[in-house]
Amino acid sequence: MIPSFKKFNSRFNFAFIDENTKREIRRKLLKAICLPGYQVPYSSPEMPIARGWGTGGLHVTLSVIGKDDVFKIIDQGSDASVNACNLRDFVHRVTHCRVTFDTHAATLIQTRHRIPEEQLNDGQILVFQVPQPEPLRAVERYETKTREMHGEADYARMWVSLYEAFVRYGDIMQGAGYPVMVNGRYIMSPSPIPRWDVPNLHQSDCLYLFGAGREKRLYAIPPHTDVVPLEFDDVKFRIEQFPGIRCSLSGTGGAFMDELYNDLGHFRHVINDSDFLDKLVEHKTRPQQWSNKYLQQVLDEMNANPDLES
Amino acid sequence: MGYVAVKGGTDAIANSIELVEFYRIKDETPPIHIRQLQAQFRLAIDKIMGEGSFYAPEYGALALKQVEGDVLEAAFIMRAFRATLPRLYYSAVIDTRNMFVQRRISSSFRDIPGGQILGPTYDYTQRIIDTRLADESYEQVQAFLQQFSARISETDRKAITTFGKVIDMLRAQGLLKGVGNRDDESEEGRRLVDITREAIKFPAPRSARLQMLARAETGGLMALGYSSMRGYGGVHPTVGELRVGLVDVTVSDPTGRSRYIGRVRVTEAEMITKAKTGKKSERSAGSVPYYAIGYGLCFGQNETKAICMGILDRAMRNGTKEAPANDQEFVLYHTDGIEAMGFTNHLKLPHYVTFQSGLNNVRRAVARSKKQAEANAASAPEPPMATDATASPGDAERMPSEVLTEL
Numbered sequence: 215m216i217p218s219f220k221k222f223n224s225r226f227n228f229a230f231i232d233e234n235t236k237r238e239i240r241r242k243l244l245k246a247i248c249l250p251g252y253q254v255p256y257s258s259p260e261m262p263i264a265r266g267w268g269t270g271g272l273h274v275t276l277s278v279i280g281k282d283d284v285f286k287i288i289d290q291g292s293d294a295s296v297n298a299c300n301l302r303d304f305v306h307r308v309t310h311c312r313v314t315f316d317t318h319a320a321t322l323i324q325t326r327h328r329i330p331e332e333q334l335n336d337g338q339i340l341v342f343q344v345p346q347p348e349p350l351r352a353v354e355r356y357e358t359k360t361r362e363m364h365g366e367a368d369y370a371r372m373w374v375s376l377y378e379a380f381v382r383y384g385d386i387m388q389g390a391g392y393p394v395m396v397n398g399r400y401i402m403s404p405s406p407i408p409r410w411d412v413p414n415l416h417q418s419d420c421l422y423l424f425g426a427g428r429e430k431r432l433y434a435i436p437p438h439t440d441v442v443p444l445e446f447d448d449v450k451f452r453i454e455q456f457p458g459i460r461c462s463l464s465g466t467g468g469a470f471m472d473e474l475y476n477d478l479g480h481f482r483h484v485i486n487d488s489d490f491l492d493k494l495v496e497h498k499t500r501p502q503q504w505s506n507k508y509l510q511q512v513l514d515e516m517n518a519n520p521d522l523e524s
Numbered sequence: 525m526g527y528v529a530v531k532g533g534t535d536a537i538a539n540s541i542e543l544v545e546f547y548r549i550k551d552e553t554p555p556i557h558i559r560q561l562q563a564q565f566r567l568a569i570d571k572i573m574g575e576g577s578f579y580a581p582e583y584g585a586l587a588l589k590q591v592e593g594d595v596l597e598a599a600f601i602m603r604a605f606r607a608t609l610p611r612l613y614y615s616a617v618i619d620t621r622n623m624f625v626q627r628r629i630s631s632s633f634r635d636i637p638g639g640q641i642l643g644p645t646y647d648y649t650q651r652i653i654d655t656r657l658a659d660e661s662y663e664q665v666q667a668f669l670q671q672f673s674a675r676i677s678e679t680d681r682k683a684i685t686t687f688g689k690v691i692d693m694l695r696a697q698g699l700l701k702g703v704g705n706r707d708d709e710s711e712e713g714r715r716l717v718d719i720t721r722e723a724i725k726f727p728a729p730r731s732a733r734l735q736m737l738a739r740a741e742t743g744g745l746m747a748l749g750y751s752s753m754r755g756y757g758g759v760h761p762t763v764g765e766l767r768v769g770l771v772d773v774t775v776s777d778p779t780g781r782s783r784y785i786g787r788v789r790v791t792e793a794e795m796i797t798k799a800k801t802g803k804k805s806e807r808s809a810g811s812v813p814y815y816a817i818g819y820g821l822c823f824g825q826n827e828t829k830a831i832c833m834g835i836l837d838r839a840m841r842n843g844t845k846e847a848p849a850n851d852q853e854f855v856l857y858h859t860d861g862i863e864a865m866g867f868t869n870h871l872k873l874p875h876y877v878t879f880q881s882g883l884n885n886v887r888r889a890v891a892r893s894k895k896q897a898e899a900n901a902a903s904a905p906e907p908p909m910a911t912d913a914t915a916s917p918g919d920a921e922r923m924p925s926e927v928l929t930e931l
Contacts, residue, residue, distance in 0.1 A: 255723035259607035265866025299533040389882030408881040430723035
């Protein structure tokens, strides 16, 4: 008779990761908060989620989450993305914390590639999943060198690359993940959020934490920190433009849009942030949005043409 | 959209998980017991334990069963599981001179003290598919085992002890120099790093490099090791010694007493190469050449991996980055199978926000160039361009096809 294996009856710690490692990650996060925009190396233990699928975000979430937290997770702005569903299920399974889709009700939000349209407050933490923490990687492939460049605030090659894009294409062609200067010291990758979200990193009330699992780096933007997108005096940073475009479900604009294609190749626009859209459609209210000059311009334009609303 | 859509995603995952479970067992064959896998898929489990950096054959077998035999996926499960276990001890340094040797060869010398021991290897099996195995029966297995054990002399078996090392001979003759180069002699270079507890930094000390290699993916190491031998780099090694066997693992208890906690099977490769390390001045005329070893050690019997570790250990101490295999960052960042597989597969995640952001830029750039072209055309008396016949009315914003090809 083949014996059964008693050793397999093991259980997991609260929030999956063992306490020593969680403590290590929290220590590194504190360091990251003290040095806004600086990338802190950390242990980055393997998770039961594949590398590149949000392990860095999970490390941060699971290290800071407490039993009373209310957790929300979005992927590309949506609560409904399969990966968001999967990670939400995982976090719930290992913590039994309450989960929500409501941006305002959440105390801890993990995100892949978006900042919610609704403004976050000082009781909230937004955790970013970061695929490539190094903003200089495009201009310097060696980690040894990029760490030196950050140490010496030697960002000349970054500026030159932006300039070259302008000369070649007539604009800074950086799409998502637009590099920013944090607290006047470190150039930082905001993770591949659209430019639309970048101004919301500046002087926010909430805490931003960034986890890059595969690359084993943590960084942070504390509340009320200056975050400035890289731009020239005469060539300015611009957010994505959706001129005159309204959401086909809510009839309103002033939010980041998705393009949905039908079988004929025609497309319509829908507001990307699923909770924001829900509140517009189901609750008939427009949540308090972030305030920044870029968004203000968009909203002013929209209000100047109210006839487009339908 | 909210709840219903979320429910949709959750249901899709649940269904997918159920479906993959169905595929695993749909043919209603008897379930494979993990004891069988552990016993008969020894080399697969060795690979899983090595790449999963977790020596636990039963768990390896379980993981292999769970993922329908995908070794890399199984190694991933092992890594994820080991990350939940606290680090309680560091084992004492193992001297492989005390290894219980199951196989041991040297290609540097015709004969070596203690003799060449071929041991269990597929090297000389002739890779002809063995059709007899299709009908292998339990009786045949027993008959073979009986016949086999009858040939083993109990006294001979007990006589096997341990073997000295081939490299000790070279060292005694002064032909082999220490492995360290200048970088490694620094305090940081000599520090024993635990790569599971801290992120690797570059230049990485040798302890970190060897640990990274020990849990790297076999195929990845082989590709880079092969590239170095074939011409992209200068490592042309000879197997000084390759041994496979069991070593005892001990830890110190709180009172400082050494405690035996078990045995692990490892493969160790000591690759001898002519050294080219050191500064150029040391390689000037009249300097004395010497040999140095490249070292590889990994869990289980995985000789390809140990050999390639040895090659790459040597290549990374070359001091130049003229070949990919010489470049620490290149080798170590890109050979971890778990990380490489995860990131490769993350491309399957939605990227529509990121894509939209880039699209926005490209559309604007296309519009700018069109405007420019129109301005040029207006100033030059050329015949007007044919209008785009494929554009459908009311679809001014349709994605230009060149945008798609460009991205």
